[in-house]
Amino acid sequence: MSERTILDAHLEEHERLLRIARHMAEFAGSDGWPCLTTLDSSLETDQDLQTMTSEIRARYLEGLSEITSRRWRTPPDGIAMPFPGGGEPYAYTYDRQHPPKALESRMTTTEQTGVMLCSSGMAALNVVFQAFNFLMDRRRTLVAFASYFETLSLLRIGPFSDRWSRARSETELSELIMDGKVGIVLLEPVHYNWQLVATDWTDIVTALSDCDHPPIVVLDTTLSGDCAMQTSLIERLRSVTPALICIRSGIKLDQQGLELANLGIVEFWCDDPQLLEKVGSTLKTCRSICGATLTWPDACALAPEPIFGPESFRTYSGLVFETARDLFDRLKQSGELFASVSHPEPPWPAPLVVMELADGGSDNYRDLATLLDHEQRRRGLHWQMSGSFGFRTHRYETILPEELLRPGETHSGALKIAAGCYAGARHEGIIELLLELSSYPDLQTAGQKLGRRHYAC
Numbered sequence: 001m002s003e004r005t006i007l008d009a010h011l012e013e014h015e016r017l018l019r020i021a022r023h024m025a026e027f028a029g030s031d032g033w034p035c036l037t038t039l040d041s042s043l044e045t046d047q048d049l050q051t052m053t054s055e056i057r058a059r060y061l062e063g064l065s066e067i068t069s070r071r072w073r074t075p076p077d078g079i080a081m082p083f084p085g086g087g088e089p090y091a092y093t094y095d096r097q098h099p100p101k102a103l104e105s106r107m108t109t110t111e112q113t114g115v116m117l118c119s120s121g122m123a124a125l126n127v128v129f130q131a132f133n134f135l136m137d138r139r140r141t142l143v144a145f146a147s148y149f150e151t152l153s154l155l156r157i158g159p160f161s162d163r164w165s166r167a168r169s170e171t172e173l174s175e176l177i178m179d180g181k182v183g184i185v186l187l188e189p190v191h192y193n194w195q196l197v198a199t200d201w202t203d204i205v206t207a208l209s210d211c212d213h214p215p216i217v218v219l220d221t222t223l224s225g226d227c228a229m230q231t232s233l234i235e236r237l238r239s240v241t242p243a244l245i246c247i248r249s250g251i252k253l254d255q256q257g258l259e260l261a262n263l264g265i266v267e268f269w270c271d272d273p274q275l276l277e278k279v280g281s282t283l284k285t286c287r288s289i290c291g292a293t294l295t296w297p298d299a300c301a302l303a304p305e306p307i308f309g310p311e312s313f314r315t316y317s318g319l320v321f322e323t324a325r326d327l328f329d330r331l332k333q334s335g336e337l338f339a340s341v342s343h344p345e346p347p348w349p350a351p352l353v354v355m356e357l358a359d360g361g362s363d364n365y366r367d368l369a370t371l372l373d374h375e376q377r378r379r380g381l382h383w384q385m386s387g388s389f390g391f392r393t394h395r396y397e398t399i400l401p402e403e404l405l406r407p408g409e410t411h412s413g414a415l416k417i418a419a420g421c422y423a424g425a426r427h428e429g430i431i432e433l434l435l436e437l438s439s440y441p442d443l444q445t446a447g448q449k450l451g452r453r454h455y456a457c
Contacts, residue, residue, distance in 0.1 A: 006041040006425050013049050013392070013422040014039055020256060021056050023306045027084055028063025046425040047382045050393050057258045061301065068297040081296075085303030096291035099284075100299040106309050107265065114280050116266040116287060117299075121222060121249030122150055123292040124264030126158060128218060128245060130286040132184055133159035135278065136216075140183030141165065145173045146220060147193040151186070160184075170200050174207035182215045189230060190223040190344050194356055194414045198348035201233060208240040217241040222248040223350050225317030226310075234269070243270040243279055252390030253317040253351065256307055257421055259391075261298035316421060320390060321349035323427065324419035328353045330431050335438040337446065338415075351389045355415040355434070359442065362400045365413040367443045369398040372415075372433075375450060381429045389418035394430055 014036055021033040034055040039045050067084060073095040075081070080089035087102035100117045107115040118124035129142075142164040144155060155164050167173035176182050187204075191197045208214045217237055224230050237244050248254075250263030266283065270276040287293050294302075302308040328343035331353060339358040344350050357364055369385065376383040386395050395418045417434075420427070440446035 001423070001428055003041040006423075006428065007039070009422045009424045009427075010039050010041065010045050010049060013424065014052075016421075017049065017052055017056060020258075020307065021059075023304045024056065024060040024063075027067075027304055028060045029066075032059055034059070041425055043380050043382075043425045043429060046393075047380075049424070050382060053258070053392050057260070061260070064300060068300050071296055083303065084300050085305065092296075095295045096293060097288045098293050098296050098299065100294045103294070103299055103302055103308070106305060107267070109310055113269045113276055114267070116268075116280075116283050117250070117294040118264035118266065118287060118292045119294060119298070120251070120262045120292075121247065121264040122154065123290070124247050124266050125151065125220070126154060127283060127286045127290060127292050128247060128266060129154070129158050129160060130290065131279070131282040132216065134286075135282055136183045138163070139181070140215070141181055142184040142186060143167050143173060143176050143182050143215075144186040145170070145199065146186055146188045147191040148188065148220065148222075149192075151220065155186075170203050174203040177204070177207040177211050177215060180211060180213045184218060185215045186218045186220070188220045188223070189233065190348055190350050192223060194354045194412065195340075195342045196223070196344050196350050196352065196354060198344045201236070205236055205240060208237070214241050216243045216245065218245045218247065220248065221246050222252065223352070224348060225253050225321065225351070226314040227317075227321070227347070227349050229347050238269050238271075242272065243268060243275060245269075252388060253320060254308060254313045255302065256312060256316050257320075257390055257392035258307070260301040260307070261294070263294060263298065263302070264292075317349075317351070317390075319421040320351045320419050323394075323421060323423050324351050324353055325349065326423055327417060327419055327427070327431065331355070331434055331438075336441045337438045337443070351419055353417045353419070355417070356412055357415070357443075360401070360412045362413065364443055365398045365400050365415075367447075368415060371437075371443060371447055371450070372396065372398070375433055375437075376430075379429055379433065381426055381433070383426065383430055389416075391418065391420060392422075393420040394418060394426060395420075 018035060025033055034052045036048055036052060071081060078091055080091045082089040083102045085102050092098050104115045104117055118127055142160040144164060145167045167176060177185065187199060189199055221230060246267045248265050250265040251259055254263065268279060270279060306312055328341065332341045337358060338355045340356045342354045357368065373385065384395050385397060387397055397416045399414045399416060401413045437446050440449060
């Protein structure tokens with residue numbers, strides 16, 4: 001990538017950050033917002049942008065505390081508070097029962113029937129399970145065609161623990177749907193496994209259409225954002241299921257990469273008004289009882305509409321998906337060290353690229369983590385290791401095989417690369433580092449060749 005292209009990426013990110021700061025200043029005071037006076041194509045500029053992001057976030061949350069700190073977790077009865085994001089003032093009894101009405105209205109588009117905001121993605125999933133365990137005929141079961149390890153753990157201990165199963169293929173899932181005993185189908189459009197496989201919907205939609213008693217469909221859309229393929233899929237599914245529910249973690253791609261608040265988002269569609277009323281009221285009752293709502297301080301953090309809303313979600317996730325696709329396209333022909341480099345097949349996106357070592361024992365992934373940290377420091381990449389994804393700058397995580405062990409299963413480890421929202425100097429440096437690593441036959445050779453002749457962890 002040319003220096004001019006990198007500079008343009010830096011300038012565009014700087015302008016986006018300035019726009020974010022201007023919107024935040026309306027809620028948290030107008031003084032002290034950072035900006036850069038000099039930008040070039042260097043790693044130093046890329047790091048300055050990362051620092052600017054952190055400062056904007058900190059400045060905003062500090063200023064916002066002037067509003068949120070004056071509200072008790074158990075407010076005095078009958079005192080209505082104006083929400084910073086607009087709408088009528090309202091009162092509530094407990095913070096765990098706080099109804100984030102203004103934000104839910106903002107997220108409700110003309111195509112949607114309802115939106116419910118929760119304290120996290122997993123809390124949202126648990127609320128949905130609790131609600132349908134209450135609503136559904138207990139003779140009907142739940143089938144999951146999903147891979148996220150925490151989702152599967154929740155199913156094992158949650159309300160469907162005695163009547164759920166995991167389908168291993170689209171064919172198996174379609175056959176179970178046709179059997180008519182399944183009440184809920186839980187699916188990931190893009191599976192959170194090390195291959196990031198996109199679900200093939202052909203047989204599944206046919207089975208839902210032909211089944212005499214089609215199940216409710218629940219989608220975990222955390223990885224797939226708001227892409228065009230997902231919009232098309234939702235339209236297809238709405239016509240073949242009595243109710244469609246989409247759940248995602250909202251801390252990742254919904255908040256401009258700033259992690260302002262823990263958040264889970266539930267969107268649901270239902271053409272039957274009576275069923276819609278029953279589903280909506282039961283979901284919100286379960287949310288309140290479980291203390292799984294979006295609290296007042298967290299709701300206030302999401303008040304600026306350009307920071308949190310359908311349009312900003314669509315735009316920001318698109319930027320991250322574009323960067324992740326470029327990472328994959330340039331890393332997919334890697335050499336001996338990595339056995340695979342994975343990303344969904346187009347047109348499905350994901351914010352990640354996953355690489356698996358050819359020799360993938362736990363010790364090797366520990367060695368890889370140490371080597372990556374040493375090299376990113378030596379090269380001045382400021383490439384941080386952490387979980388999750390959706391940040392404005394790239395991050396990485398090495399996952400050991402035993403971290404995901406489940407009964408009766410074996411797992412390999414992985415290097416998970418979370419793409420940022422722009423392809424600047426750090427992006428180029430990370431690709432250069434990974435391609436160089438890939439050219440070596442093993443980690444010991446890589447460590448020696450990269451200047452650590454007696455490399456060991």
